[in-house]
Amino acid sequence: MKVLGCLDIEVDTSLPAERVVRVLDRLPQQRGLPKQLRVDNGSELISAKLLDWCEEHRIEVVHIQPGKPQQNAFIERFNGSFRREFLNAYLFENLTQVREMAWLWRTDYNEQRPHESLGNLPPAIYRVKLENSSYDCLSLREVDICSYEWQNTL
Template sequence: MLWSNAVQSFPFNHKRVYRVYCQMGLNLRRRTKRVLPKRIAQPLEVLDQANYQWALDFMYDTLYCGKRFRTLNVVDEGTRECLAIEVDTSLPAGRVVRVLEQLKAERGLPTQLRMDNGPELISATLTDWCETNDIELVYIQPGKPQQNGFVERFNGSFRREFLDAYLFENLNQVREMAWFWRLDYNEERTHESLGNLPPAAYRAKLENSNSALSH
């Protein structure tokens, strides 16, 4: 009845209007929101062990021209090392896997990955890869970024000292500067929680201790 009254109110052929309506996709049902499985709060443990649990997170910023870009930050929770800062306008799940494959070749893989529930991180591409590589996925509860506290603290430093501190002309400039910033962070930045050692030196200390215990 309402459709009939509307048609009579406007001088349009109703079949033509409906055809345009369909062409615009307005007749399609709204996609239902994906329901996430229940996430259980996992306490942040202070681990004296490298390569046990890594934390992943994304950040956003813009170039000087206004074009947006993303960074994928990977942090070793045991040593606080920043293992990777991947930069691009788009970082889909396949790209996340590629970064992890590079880290696998460089230093092996962790036992666990801690992350939020972003679409790239709950995708079959990543979950299948982790299953193949025998990595446990630890998802934080939605809206609880503090449950990913190690990488969140890193993100705060990265935001203040890098993203907010410079104007970037292009992605290559971001990548190059991020590489040097990460090197300085790992090699020179001391952490009180690491006995006032920088992350790289703390990892070396752990490796030496483990080597001594094994002999």
């Protein structure tokens, strides 16, 4: 499985299940829905709201084992890049600034930044090469491609 970019990014002081579902509701407009959702055991990812949403959309939910982040290695790699290249690289003045800059970072990550796992192509270019590709599994974690819980440290 190859990660074909950051599908969405949500930044706030907390991200309950309702917010995760709202982000997932945006996916069909972008790439369609995955067949499987791989998640850790964060409270928002084991909630009835998320599980009901997945059942309604016929998406299999796979929970990784507690304490086994390697079972979600692709998102762990993404989280490390996001933390190193974005969160640890800037001092933010407010949540609005974080949101705006996160969206710009996401755009660069998807459209400009070469990815070694994709033959040093950005995901947007790699995806064009795959023509009509679909993704089978979406990986989520408390800190993930769909949401990032921003710790207000100002």
